[in-house]
Amino acid sequence: MPKIDHDTKERILAAAEKVFHANGFKGTRTTLIADQAGISRTMLHYYYSTKEELFQEVMRQTLSAVFMHMSQLMTENTTLANLLTHLIDTVSDLFEAKPGLPSFVVNILNETPDVVTLMTSSTQDNLPAQLEALLAQEKVKGTVAPHISGENLMMDIYSLCSIPYLGAAYIKAKENRTDEQLKAFVAQRREHVKAMILKTIQV
Template sequence: MKKTTTEEKILLSAKKVFYQKGLKGARMQEIADDAGVNKAMLHYYFRSKEKLFDKVFEQSVESVTPVLMNVFLEDSDLSTKITHMVEMLIDLFLKEPYLSNFIVNELSQNPEKFFLNVLDFEEGLIGKIIPVINQQIQSEIEKGNVNPDIRPAELIINIMSLCLLPIMGQSVLQKTLGIDTERMERFMMKRKQTVTQFVLDAIKP
């Protein structure tokens, strides 16, 4: 009962190719081949390469933000929240190793492609997260559980750094440490615990 329409097939293949090669590096022919359809079909459904790319980019950002949102805003104490953040981040981006790189790169080349209200400062991810986390950390500091020097925004940046950079640098790690893909996965799975521990140790008073 696999009822994937041509349009969906194209979008799926486009995602695959754009993720790895970027806007300029991708070829319409390659996307068509991967989807098993004619090249003209891409234009029939999406008009142009740029429009197809925009669709992929938009969907990617939109697929990521609600997940992040949920983790950051879930109702639990700080240490379980951190544990979940780490798990979710690693799981999410390990499934799509090229995703983070893709977003970072294409974004830096076309900043105007961004707003996408999803990440809007007022209404979006950051605007909502910071106050909540801020308050939570403040209360933990008052209880004496957390080092008073910790700043919420930086804590989030630190967690994301520890989870994402190894994935973004996967190819470099593979070359320098000789790690293959399966090994990488195991490495990142173990890393869930070590990163969590690392962060928790770092924020202790």
């Protein structure tokens, strides 16, 4: 039995992410991933026995580092405004590094709802609850509107940050933008989202 080679494993995960983003979960075949990684299908199944197992690992690696960073931000002694701007930067940085991720998640939710269970079991997202606790403290001080919830706030941040990537082709074509102009627009929108979120939570 061959030994686990970490370089090969990382190559498989990089290939799987690319193929999943391009083809969705249903449209992905392990043969495509093996070809993209430059290995045999037999070798691929030595590392990951099923497509579902590989999908879970891709999602875990993609999101766990982000959730960990966000959770660390939650524990730092900082203002709520500073925390939220850092959260927006973290989500935006993720999408900038993986621009196919927002559309991939939307396709998964629409076309393969049973895979949502795999997504939720791949990560431990305690951010809404952590954010809810911080918001409760600010509500006592009268600095945050009573109706604001941690879950809705995280959904607002995710959706607002994802729109430029979901609609990139339209946004680029509508104003005849170049790649550089589109990149500048997305960077400007990041600051717009920060201002919008901060205004939303105010009393």
